[in-house]
Amino acid sequence: MPAGSLTTAQSYLTLKRAFSAQADAYLPFMTLFGGLGLLVSVLIVGNVVSGAVVSGHRHIGVLKSLGFTPNQVVAVYLTMVSIPAIIGCAVGTLIGNAVAGPILKVAFSGIETGSASVGISWWPSVVCLVGMPALVVMAALIPAVRAHRLSAAQAITAGSAPRTGRGLRIQRRLSGTRLPRAVSLGLGQPFARPGRSLLTMAAIVLGVTTVTLTTGLTSTMVAYGNAGKGNGSARIDVQADAPARGQNAPKLSDPQTEQRLRSLPGADQVTARALTKVRLAGYTQTVFANFYRGDTQDLASEIVKGHWPNRAGEAAAGPAFLKQHGLSVGDRVTIQLNGKQAPVTIVGELMEGNAQALDSNWQTLTQLHPTMQAAEYTARLARGADAQRYITAVKATDPALRPALRHSDDTATTTVVGFASVFTVLLTVVAALGVFNTVLLNIRERRRDLGMLKSIGMTPRQVVVMTVSSVAALGVIGGLLGIPLGIVAHRLVVDHVGVISFPESMKQVWHTPQLAALVLAGVTIAVLGALIPARSAARLTIAKVLHNE
Template identity: 70%
Template sequence: MSAVWRASRAAVKRRRVQTFVIGLVVLCSTTTVLLALGVLAAASEPFDKAYAVQRGAHVVASFDTAKVTEAQLARTAGRPGVEAAAGPFGQAVVATPKGWLGKPGGSLTVVGRADPAGPVDRIEILQGRWATAPGEIVVNWAFDGSPYAKLLGTKLAVPDAPPLTVVGFANSMSKSAGAWVTPDQVNALRPASAQMLYRFADSSTEAQLRAGLAGATAELPGESLTNTQSYLTIKQAFSALADAYLPFMSLFGVLGLLVSALIVGNVVSGAVVSGYRHIGVLKALGFTPNQVVAVYLTMMSVPAVVGGVLGTLLGRALAGPILKVSFSGIETGRASVGTVPWWVYAVCLVGMPALVLLAALVPALRAHRLSAAQAISAGGAPRPGRGLRVQRVLGFTELPRPVSLGLGQPFARPGRTLLTMAAIVLGVTTVTLSTGLTSTMLAMGSAGRGDGGAHVLVHADGAGDRPPPLLGDAQIEERLRSLPGARHVRARGLAEVGLVGQTQPAFANFYRGNDSSYAYEIVEGRLPGAAGEIAAGPAFLAQRGLRIGDRVTLELDGRQVPTTIVGRQTAGNARSLDTTWETLEQLAPGSRAIEYYVRLSPGADAEAYAAAVEATDPGLSVSVEDGGNAATITVVTFSTVFTVLLTLVASLGVFNTVLLNTRERRRDLGMLKSIGMTPRQVVVMTVTSVAGLGVVGGLLGIPLGMLAHRLVVDNVGVVEFPESMKDVWHAPELAAMLLAGVAIAVLGALVPARSAARMTIASVLHTE
């Protein structure tokens, strides 16, 4: 073994460039794989883990207490298929004023529970303590970060009863309630319904949950079940933003795996094949066939392990910021998001070196069977017949001789050429996909800004340290319209409303001043234009099983307004909907706007307008919108990172191919130089040998990238792009994509080409 190690170490030192290329390829490939696997794992595992720890309810069910008794509900816990159950708990709805605990106002579902523990839906106390006496309430903290201790002691007025005092903040992954009180306190609130929490033995699909609930409630009176909430809906809301990124992250991950496997296989197998002469020498010196295989596997494992470790460390450093961006704004409960599971690191640390050894094993086993003389012979240049015929045919054309010679070289090593071209194809596919996604997201971000006018956002909610506005709502809007540069003003009100028949409330945006310039927000249907009309994003509609034409009743402070869905938005929060100011007047007459969107005329000075607004009323604050958004930044960031990584890996593959070809053909290069070929012609010949592969790779990679782009934009769960944002391909862009294939090839070939050009005739003949 000592002889094997000494021979392997000597080979690593002698082939520094080759060893460096293998290590760098493995490093980039490992980083790419780790990022792809990390995002995929982080999108689902935190929720599943946290939900299991808190024994989250698979189904939260509400029952009409006028039609079913507590004893009947309690017996459902023993029905077949029910793994565990908790309840019945009294459930009431109370109104919350605007500004209470920073909420926009609306309704609050309150449940009576004696303690936060139990077989289902174990509630975690975040601040304060559990409610143990009448007049105390614990609020479900649904915001990012930790609750503020100074909010403890806040009062909530209740009609015909003493006020409730906030004694704690808690978190329920099941989202079973907005707040909890003692059972005696909830009875004082005159609950009209009771809540049961179920965990079922089979719960992986909606069909299984429906079957389990049907079995549990089979003996209850008809129509006693008034509402249900599935944990699968909560899980979808949890990862809604991540789901928007997963389609293209998955594609980038697959591309990364394919490019990495192809390049690693090509680089490693080429390194072994180019070392056949060395293998023959080792055999002539007395090394057994098994020792020869061990030498080359050891030689390849050194840069593979180093590259795998460094790639894992680099991937870990990049994964934190990338995951933080992709999961920002998601309600995570107590689940930790932004960390990569340990098994991803294990896969990268073990899998990539294993791939290198597997790629090296195949040609090494072939050398295992060769005699010393055969191995030395195989280590020379490839047989001239493979590429010579093509070069002779091209020689009869009007192409310059260096170009015709270069175009024929790939045919000398067809296997190596196909692997290199496949890497270029995938590299062009990646560049095309990245360009298309960036164009689509930029088109989305710039929608509504076609006239070039700046957008200004005026806050009038009195949040933070600002005093409430002195002017009335109508006066503020009139003033904003009258200031120089204003072209259009759109007011927005906000309230948390209940949806009759559903436990989860929604944040309703009430707009005044809609016009046709906001039509880009709608992908199907139209903007709400009258009282009782609403529009919502695809995530909101999908999670509630709604579509255009369906009717939904909104409830606020005891008032109800039936509404109709008239539009599906391009994008939207999974918990929000948009409607008209007339609808707000029916739900909460006299409400004020909290924000005003002002679109300025082209060329208007946004900063001067902002200063004029703030001088009008100290309760107003202004921000100038730059047109960017988190989704655009995330997609562009992901695309850029993966495109750079995969392009670098593909270029390294080309670099390795040209380097091996140059070394194998050094005798031919010496002869060509001896008959007058200049260094510049050598560079042209060498670069041309892969530039043709770049053209073919571009022609094949462009349609694949366009197909991948369409696949991604058509399957993003929280965004629906209109056709105008999907149609991003034009002649200049396609020409640039074609040049990308050539650029990848030339970038990888340039350094070894210049090295070959500097070789002297004497040095080449000396090696012979």
């Protein structure tokens, strides 16, 4: 080819990335919360089977006395959870396939797919139908093995407290401290059942991780929603489209309109915008181009990388546009309009933007279409200025102008924060239920101990303090472990949202008071889960507790 014939080149990998550019924005949220959901399932199964084994000691003894082998007893408990797991997986797979269709349609919208079809593969359904029951069985196997080890005589007896000596060394050391006796007894209880305590702490860690993640996402999205809003004052959008038949023609020219908008009372900044379709050399699709003139400080504040296009031949675009077109800051493209073309350098990356639109300045537009006029003006008012008065003044200036107060559009912020908050509430409740189940099992196992303590003078209030203290320490440790996990999860999410490029200032949202409050979240989850069974244990009478003895 002659020199200069090739204007641009595009790899097929660019088109491949374009197909998944929008879908990639969903992956961080779905992957992370999906993983947390799987952990919730494991914790629920482990807690349920553990509780069934503890509460079914007599049932296990009867089965073994009738001739059931240890392996058959384990099979009973695994079958007990496998049947609802298979039913739940089948129903969940059907719901997932039904929901996946509309989500895929939205995720792959905005691009020309040609003859390619976007559908749902068969293998995820098979993996869910086979993998989830297998995960359930694995989660149930550890507590079910306990039923395997129990002898018939040991299982059928009423006394089910931990074997002598487990955790007693820790409790003796704690009794030598100045802590109240109820607190020292409670802090030593987790060491009597280390496996169960670790499971409980895992539930608390999961809850704190989710709370930390949601707190970080909320702070990031709020900062994102406030970006580009300047001092928070009102903004007026003024449309100046070409008049239709029967409408009044504009009285003022484009420069006169901008000057008039600046001179009206309350105006602080005015930006003019021309919108048109342009063609990128080497690409089949046309894209929208916004050309700005006037005050662009608020627009420049949305630049994440590089700078705002201030000179001719410069442009900025959002991450979705750059990914779909295989571009980055510093690359050059050629835009064509009105029979003319001009080379443009991408000098800035916006926080967000339409996948089919880029931004430039009036100097670049002059090279392509010198006679084009602005179609819209944005007036930012001074703080405290009357927006309605300004709108009335614009209408009086030129009846062809159509001013309207811009309402803040925080749909993305509201959606992400709302979704994360709901999921946080659900996981926090599940974590608290995990603590609830553990405390309930501990009380059931230690009924005789509670009766003996009450018989020597322990008050109901001390019983509550002892029970709550037994999980409070787990709440502190769970909080300390969950916070860094939540921070890492927050960073993974905000770094991999393909349609939004968050600046570093929006990612650094953690402060010491906030982190201290998150540690208390672990304690809160533990206390909330333990409070109800603790009060139930406090109401037990000595005669009722020692009845079977």
